[in-house]
Structure formats: structure tokens, C-alpha cells
Amino acid sequence: MADRELLDQTHQELAELRAHTARIANEFFSGFEKVEEIDRPAVSIFGSARVREDADAYDDARATAKRFAEAGWAVVTGGGPGVMEAANRGCKEGGGLSVGFNIELPHEQSPNPWTDIEMTFHHFYARKTMFVKAAEGFVVFPGGFGTADELFEALTLIQTGKVLHFPVVLFDSDYWGELLTWIRSELLADHMISPEDLELLHVTNDVDDAVTQVLECYERRCATMPAAPAKADAQ
Numbered sequence: 191m192a193d194r195e196l197l198d199q200t201h202q203e204l205a206e207l208r209a210h211t212a213r214i215a216n217e218f219f220s221g222f223e224k225v226e227e228i229d230r231p232a233v234s235i236f237g238s239a240r241v242r243e244d245a246d247a248y249d250d251a252r253a254t255a256k257r258f259a260e261a262g263w264a265v266v267t268g269g270g271p272g273v274m275e276a277a278n279r280g281c282k283e284g285g286g287l288s289v290g291f292n293i294e295l296p297h298e299q300s301p302n303p304w305t306d307i308e309m310t311f312h313h314f315y316a317r318k319t320m321f322v323k324a325a326e327g328f329v330v331f332p333g334g335f336g337t338a339d340e341l342f343e344a345l346t347l348i349q350t351g352k353v354l355h356f357p358v359v360l361f362d363s364d365y366w367g368e369l370l371t372w373i374r375s376e377l378l379a380d381h382m383i384s385p386e387d388l389e390l391l392h393v394t395n396d397v398d399d400a401v402t403q404v405l406e407c408y409e410r411r412c413a414t415m416p417a418a419p420a421k422a423d424a425q
Contacts, residue, residue, distance in 0.1 A: 221320040232264035234321045236340045237273025237331030252280035257401045259286025278304035327357040327404035332365040357407045360393045
């Protein structure tokens with residue numbers, strides 16, 4: 191576990207730090223090479239690895255990815271089971287380019303069998319960079335800490351102008367409703383975020399709507415609109 195080896199110790203020998211730094215740099219470069227293999231617009235689809243094949247979220251992610259594929263898009267996921275498998279599977283069924291950026295974990299997360307381009311990362315931060323670099327939009331299905339991490343990192347990068355203003359779609363209004371209520375009643379009410387920050391999110395329960403939000407933004411080049419200036423409330 192490369193991350194654990196690096197983060198468990200506050201201080202290390204300089205030679206060891208150089209070796210860690212070189213491995214991280216090499217992983218970033220390998221990830222960038224994989225992104226270069228994506229020959230069409232892509233959407234990153236996030237969601238829980240724990241979702242079962244008979245769950246609504248699995249069906250919805252599969253159908254959403256299939257629609258993106260039929261529109262000529264690639265689909266990028268975390269390459270594992272659950273929602274990730276569903277999205278990669280739907281993409282393949284739609285004739286699209288299916289990408290899985292997997293991660294090495296203490297409890298082995300095997301890559302799902304539905305990818306055309308696959309890479310297993312040792313460092314979360316390198317992997318998350320590829321999700322953003324490859325994408326023209328984000329669709330986020332129900333998930334846990336990892337999904338929330340990917341969601342809020344994307345929002346922070348958009349809010350602070352580190353990436354262009356891509357569409358971010360939350361799928362399943364019931365699942366995300368309490369989080370959105372908290373954001374409005376606490377973060378917005380206490381001026382921790384700005385009112386326009388809420389406009390970064392689109393919530394839907396409809397596959398066609400989720401896909402249309404991303405496709406229309408791409409077609410009208412809304413992603414070229416600059417994000418709001420960097421803000422202290424993103425710190």
C-alpha cells in the first residue's frame with residue numbers, strides 16, 4: 191500500500207522521500223497516458239461499490255452510461271463493482287469506450303470486466319486527477335465516503351476556477367435530498383458558500399435528463415465559461 195507507506199510516517203530519509211516522489215510522478219504520467227487513449231468526449235460516473243446488481247442505482251447507472259455511449263461518448267468510472275460496474279457495463283452495451291481507473295485497497299477491489307481502458311492506481315490523488323482530466327461532466331449516483339469525496343473535490347475545483355465549469359448531476363433526489371437541505375440550511379445560511387455555488391449542482395431522477403444536462407452543456411460550450419473567482423470559502 192503505497193499511500194500507507196508514505197502517510198504513516200511524518201519523517202523519512204530523503205532518499206526514501208525521493209523514491210516515493212518518483213513513484214507518484216510516474217503514476218501521474220501513466221495516468222495521463224491512459225487519458226490520452228480516450229478519443230472522444232467523456233463523462234465521469236461516480237457511485238458506490240456496494241450497490242448490488244438488483245438495485246435501482248445499478249439499473250439507472252447502466253442505462254445512463256448506455257445512453258452516453260449511444261451519443262458517442264466515453265464513460266469513465268473507478269473501475270470496481272457496484273455503480274462503477276453498472277456504468278462500464280452499460281457503456282459497453284451501448285457500443286462506447288469504457289474506462290476504469292481502479293485503486294489498490296487493503297480489501298482487494300478487483301477491476302470489473304467491462305472496460306476497454308483500465309489502470310489500477312496506488313495513490314488516490316493521482317486517480318482522482320484522471321477522473322477530472324478526462325471528463326466533460328460528472329454524474330454522481332448514491333454512494334458513501336468515496337463518492338462524496340469525488341463529488342466535493344469536483345465542486346471545489348469548479349468553484350475555485352481550477353477546472354472549467356462542468357455540469358455536475360446528482361442522480362436520485364431522495365438520496366441526495368438531505369445533503370442538499372444541509373448545504374442550504376447550514377453552509378449557505380452561515381455564509382460558508384455563496385448562493386451561486388448551489389447552481390453548480392443539478393438533481394434528477396431521470397436518465398434522459400442526466401444525459402441531456404451534460405450533452406447540452408458540451409454542445410453549447412458552457413464549459414468554456416469561466417468559473418467564479420477563487421474564494422476563501424473553498425478553503
